[in-house]
Amino acid sequence: MPKIVDKEEKRKAIADVSITVFKNNGYHSARMADIAVAAGIGKGTIYEYFKNKADILRYALDNYFNAFLNGAVLAMGEIKDPLEKLLSLIDFAFRHAAKWEDHCAVYVDYFGTAAREKDYRIYLDAIYRDMESMLASIIEEGQRSGKFHEGYNPAGFAALLVSLYEGAILYDVFKGAPGNRELVRDAAIRLIEKGLTA
């Protein structure tokens, strides 16, 4: 089934180009014509691969989220120690944000839409829930083994970690100052290490 491969490949290519356009112009201001030009195809052709403008955004960020989830599983791997596992996850998360920088920038627009439109919301909700339960179980694990401080509510700490991550991404998107990401990451890792362990 070579055709299908081609089709999927072109979908990805168009989505990648779109992300750049979205990043530069903003999702709302970006015109389909801009994408077509950037992708070197006709305007109509986009609609052979995507239902509409929102569909491109959705698809592109699907990839971003899937890569995160897959990468997160890989990052934790067979690590037994909960602290090590958590730190490996955090390390991966920051590397992921750096690698998918453009997607992160567009994520803000996606977020705004997602907060309002039901379908998007449900979808993003599920992702966040996944991330949080993943984190919460690590926290619980650490607390059970006596390595993490008992005072923390696992769900609350998980939500805190997600918040921190989202905030760091957004802030970096806005700032774009070189070295800022690393500064924040180092502070975060140290703080978590010192503050979470029993």
Add this chain to the structure above:
Amino acid sequence: MPKIVDKEEKRKAIADVSITVFKNNGYHSARMADIAVAAGIGKGTIYEYFKNKADILRYALDNYFNAFLNGAVLAMGEIKDPLEKLLSLIDFAFRHAAKWEDHCAVYVDYFGTAAREKDYRIYLDAIYRDMESMLASIIEEGQRSGKFHEGYNPAGFAALLVSLYEGAILYDVFKGAPGNRELVRDAAIRLIEKGLTA
């Protein structure tokens, strides 16, 4: 003589209504007609008080930021102890976010615009810089007095705190789950207390 109107009061009233409309529909989707209807005035009247749609957003969030900055100064007051000062600031910040819930929701859209348009960016940049330097000096103070751990880069920790705050706001906007804010806040305060102190 014509009707006498408190221009500034009416500006504020329109902006307040607008924020609600922006929150519900999103800034981009919200139509000037929606605002006019919600405010119980004619479409044209809006333009007597604001140059354009963006001007309303800007004005509304100006108030939000100014209230934050003023409140932050008040929250720190005469507190000498750096930890107490920091915690008071954090406590205020979360209360501020709760009080200005609608503005927070719209803040995402503002952020997206600000990241792209020069004027907005400069303005928001200044606010962030203010917040960070405020925080960094508290950290330094704590480190000098030996109360805070020496390992932290003050600027990095300040950026982390801002990130965390922004992330918590955004996450809450998205979630909107009752009790979530408090869960995150408590975890944050405990983490900072435990992790930052020497």
Add this chain to the structure above:
Amino acid sequence: MPKIVDKEEKRKAIADVSITVFKNNGYHSARMADIAVAAGIGKGTIYEYFKNKADILRYALDNYFNAFLNGAVLAMGEIKDPLEKLLSLIDFAFRHAAKWEDHCAVYVDYFGTAAREKDYRIYLDAIYRDMESMLASIIEEGQRSGKFHEGYNPAGFAALLVSLYEGAILYDVFKGAPGNRELVRDAAIRLIEKGLTA
């Protein structure tokens, strides 16, 4: 009846200011607010003196046309010789255009409107007819007395003179080059003198 004098005086004052505004911005682009500011009165006050925007234009150019007609009669005075009479009229016409320079500039806009709207058209038509019959009778007089060349159709020559005058005004409005008016006037007078006399 002092009130009426005041009212009429203020009408004139507003109309004069309006002509300047119309000249600078063009009739269509000029806003009632501009006129109010320029006149140092409130927007609503204009409507105490004029029915609407078009009414101001109409009134202002009424004055212009009336002054022309009155001045023309005066310029011809008791002059018996048809050539002298014609030249005196032409001389006056050019001086009138110079004196009412701003009105001339606005006249273009008026003309465009007049060409389209019935009421305006009828009015302007009457003025042109007056001017033409005035001129035609001078030509006929000159031809009867054997001083003007017989070959000219009086109505045709009158229309030519009006055309030339309108054209000179418009061209001058556009050019605005100093000395241009005089150059055209001298050429016109010489041409008419040489070409019209038998």
Add this chain to the structure above:
Amino acid sequence: MPKIVDKEEKRKAIADVSITVFKNNGYHSARMADIAVAAGIGKGTIYEYFKNKADILRYALDNYFNAFLNGAVLAMGEIKDPLEKLLSLIDFAFRHAAKWEDHCAVYVDYFGTAAREKDYRIYLDAIYRDMESMLASIIEEGQRSGKFHEGYNPAGFAALLVSLYEGAILYDVFKGAPGNRELVRDAAIRLIEKGLTA
């Protein structure tokens, strides 16, 4: 492959229709919707061919002016005698005005705009300068050869001719009386012949 369209042809078609609409309603009052309906196309389609409303006007009158300039050169052709050359030019000019009657009617609006907006002004200025220098050199030629009266300032006479022409066009637009154009033309030709020759 999509429909193949001769862009330039369609541009011309839309512009032609627009001129009719402008003539009937006036440029300012004419709505884009009117043009679309008259052209049998969608409103949006106009913008595929023209940047905006002003662009249509500009394009249409570009054609008008270009046709004039080209026709003028043709009309003068290889004619040696300056009087003959001038009369041929005048004859052409009047025929041109008759042929482009609708454009002439719209020309008034263009003129009003051109007198105010810098870009338009520069453009129209250049055209007038061309016409005048063309005419002035004919006058000079005639004077050198002793055929034209020496008393005329060539530039002044050229400006007079242009004024007369513009005035005749405008006056005709306004009058629209049948036979008027010919009456004016005949008077003009006779006057120039008699008055200009030595």
Add this chain to the structure above:
DNA sequence: CATGAATGAGGATTCATTCAT
């Protein structure tokens, strides 16, 4: 009389999407 706050009809323009080729 004078005012300017309020209004909403009106119009230019944009752009996602469709569809004939």
Add this chain to the structure above:
DNA sequence: TATGAATGAATCCTCATTCAT
């Protein structure tokens, strides 16, 4: 499959005019 010409719904904003004070 690819295209881009065509479309019109959608929306911001302007400004002449009204009218309560």
